Amino acid sequence: MFEVFSSYLKDKAAFTEEDLQQVKKVCSYRSLAANEKLITEGDLWGHNAFVCSGLTRGYRTGLDGKPITINFSPEHYWTGDREGLLTGKPSTVNVEALVPTQLVLITKDDFDRLCVNLTPFSEFMTTLIQRNLSAYQTRMAETLNFNDEEKFAAFIAKFPTVLQRAPLNTIATYLDMECKVLSYLINRLL
Structure with missing residues (x-):
């Protein structure tokens, strides 16, 4: 799985082999079966998760008790509970694999250290966050205006x-x- 992740990283920024080895040291891996949950509402989520293969969906429970899909994460997307990761509070979302899914996981602490110690990682993550904010704004505009x-x-x-x-x-x-x-x-x- 790391080969997929390292290829993704090299495509996004100028990572050296030494940089990639530092990233590899902090990675763990998880395989999910179709319909298996990565996160259940109420869980404490402490990882950044990259989808190497497969597809996840994040969803919340609506007022009527039915699930409302809030995002999809196919290959080369990040998945998980960003809000819970940043606040340390229990998750308000569920994340499940819709098909068999392979993930690379990095703990929050290790991820934060990579952002401090590896310039390419930090620069790429800054760009990724900016793109995600833009995508969120676009999605809201589409929801309201389309x-x-x-x-x-x-x-x-x-x-x-x-x-x-x-x-x-x-x-x-x-x-x-x-x-x-x-x-x-x-x-x-x-």
């Missing part, structure tokens, strides 16, 4: 492989639309 067809098109552009691997109801909750509307859009547009 009709269902536009939301679906933006979803397919961002996650081209998720439609074939995730249940339609999880995608529908992510897009804030009815399953029948999503099915109609799939049949009409694809």
